Amino acid sequence: MIDQKHPTADDLLAERAARGLSVADRWRRDSYLQRLDWHLEAVVTGRERRSIIRSLRDELSVDQRPMTIAVADLGSPRALAARYADDPARLRPTWSIGVIWGGVAILAYWFSFALFTLGMLSVVEQSTLDEAHARFFFVDVLAFANGDGIGVGWSGDVAWILVPIVIIAVAVLVGARCWRALPRSRD
Known part of the structure; x- marks a missing residue:
């Protein structure tokens, strides 16, 4: 029997995809992720960067909260990127x-x-x-x-x-x- 009280992440993703994000929500999400991508370029490899961005995009797509709150909870793109850094003192060219x-x-x-x-x-x-x-x-x-x-x-x-x-x-x-x-x- 399927538990209807606790939907899985896949269920939430399917529900949000069916409902679709508004243009404003997509803009907020994508502009935040683009700024994060620029900061991640300085601290992780390209493969890691793409994986991080893809994961965050999926998580933001299934988040039930308003996009402004979900993005605000992530913090500044620079600070979030710094948390992913293996060695914060060793930065790469952007x-x-x-x-x-x-x-x-x-x-x-x-x-x-x-x-x-x-x-x-x-x-x-x-x-x-x-x-x-x-x-x-x-x-x-x-x-x-x-x-x-x-x-x-x-x-x-x-x-x-x-x-x-x-x-x-x-x-x-x-x-x-x-x-x-x-x-x-x-x-």
Whole structure:
């Protein structure tokens, strides 16, 4: 005979899956787990991290309490990740955070480049100059405005490719805290 007073975890999971999480609850759960995943990356291996996240996702899916309470009871993602650490003093690089930093850095570079170029174009269009030449992070930029039209251009030399690559690489390495991968001296 099946005990109806004490449902199993599988019963709770099936019931919650049939009922489904609201969009807000899924957002709360997934955003918390994503932040936890970023912090876990610094303290455990990838396989362990995926296992921890999968387990917590399943537990949160069957939890009968409101999602805000269930997530709040887990504590901060950083503190929870620290509890999973084998050696809290030995941290790993966080490459996923580094990739985000790289993306933000290249977007900032492109935005700055576009503003610089449009500013040059504005100056050329409002002055008696037909064209103007300038450099932006080693890239030659041209802006022209004459009877034939207006436009901008930049050089096709290696700086056009090299500068963004260097910006991305530095941002990824700094954002990931790559120095954590270096061996430490044992005192």
